[in-house]
Amino acid sequence: MPESPIRNLVPFAEKAYQPNKKVYHLNIGQPDIKSPQIAMDAVALHSLEILAYTRSEGSEGYRKKIAKYYHKHQIPVESDDIIVTTGGSEALLFAMGSIADVGDEIIIPEPFYANYNGFATASGVTIVPVISKIENNFALPPISEFEKLITPKTKAILICNPGNPTGYLYSKDEIQKLAAIVKEHDLFLVADEVYREFTYDGVDHYSILQEESMAEHGIIIDSVSKRYSMCGARIGCLVSRNKQVIATALKFAQARLSPPTFAQIACEAALQTPQSYFDEVISEYKERRDLLVQHLKEIPGVKVGEPKGAFYCIVELPVANSDDFAQWLLESFDHNGETIMVAPAAGFYSSPGVGENQIRIAYVLNKESLIKAVNILKIALEQYPG
Structure with a gap:
């Protein structure tokens, strides 16, 4: 590792x-x-007598509210398209484990979030980098550069949007170019969108699942850590309209039993945080x-x-x-x-x-x-x- x-x-x-x-x-x-006070109060004022397991995919009430949150952002998903995870990190592990076997490849524009290396190593997946450069502010490399790297072992392209560590925000046009290439080659497009709310200069975030063509090809990785300044809650989620991906990821979720109960209570309350x-x-x-x-x-x-x-x-x-x-x-x-x-x-x-x-x-x-x-x-x- x-x-x-x-x-x-x-x-x-x-x-x-x-x-x-x-x-x-x-x-x-x-x-x-x-962190939002409403989330802290939800834990402090709880009425639980037994701190029990929740469902492996996360509590039904919380997932329904997450789905409503996505609808507000023009991302058409339902509660059954969501698996609550122990942080965005676990969602990334579930995604890699679900779409790739040992020795398969995932193309990632670099520099990228350092732990992608660790998640890939743990999953036996090979990262194939495509370099973006500081000289052009880490913009998406030409699609021709991705085309050169696709092999029979390639299973997905993974992006972080907005980016960690670069802060780069992919445009709608760039997302559509990536959507076209993954459809053409029958790959997945995995988007780590945990910083969705943090965009500047009047530019909005455009999610991969706002693209209708990504229903079968798109996987979102998400987390409450940065959005609500709740890094210690360790709650994230994997989102996809591809039913086979969700069914496979659920097996990984079942193996670790369930996400933490108190943290889900806090995160469900955090969804009421005002704009x-x-x-x-x-x-x-x-x-x-x-x-x-x-x-x-x-x-x-x-x-x-x-x-x-x-x-x-x-x-x-x-x-x-x-x-x-x-x-x-x-x-x-x-x-x-x-x-x-x-x-x-x-x-x-x-x-x-x-x-x-x-x-x-x-x-x-x-x-x-x-x-x-x-x-x-x-x-x-x-x-x-x-």
Whole structure:
């Protein structure tokens, strides 16, 4: 199993705390936004006398409400098209296990969410990368590049929209191009849409299941973690109108018995969160994004992809190796007793040698802390020997 590039620096961060060094965490997508109070109250005020199993596919009441949520977003699915999972991570594992056998291939534009490597390894699936580049802001590679990679072993194309780690938001036209190629080659299009709500600059998210042609070919991976700032709930879902996919994924769900009961109670309540909550969160993230990109562009030798969604960006640094730089920041550097923790980007690629001078930044800190963190990065680059 590959290590997580997001979490494998934690021991160095813990050592950095010991001499009372303050560490600004730019490395992990843990929002600082408060979870909806309605969700917290639902657990605190529960009347359960037995904390029992729920159905393997998730409680019927919760799945019906999820379906209503999707209808509001012009995604025509019903409760029977949904399997509630223990986080979006489990939904990804169920999807890979359902559509691919050992040795089969899934094409993924890179850089991609680092744990796709781990999920593929656990499922015996081979990731075939198609490279998107910071020079064109990580836009969808030409369809001809996908065509070159399709073999008899290819089972799916997997995208993250909006993207982690790039923040790239796929356009309706790009989704339709992907839909056409998976239909032509009888593949699945798997879309990790956990950041659906977080889009900026007046551009809306377009889901793969808004395409009628994707009824048999489309699989959505979703999660409450970022949407409601409820990462610890560990509730996600797999969504598909393909009945065979759902029936197969249900076997995986039955093997782990059921998703957690209390978390489903919280998440069902969270669906009543008013739009004003999201309006405020999106406005806050947009301001953070604008500040971050502005200040990063002022650092000599730094190149940054401009995110249109989610709350991440890829930053190219004037360093030889970002893994070494990230470790040096924690072990050997501080500015007035403060340093930063970043996620080296090489782990978000599967192509060897790509992304070694890049990092991922999650702009989940308040604006004041974000400006401080970027200033620390600037000073660190001036002092870094590598």
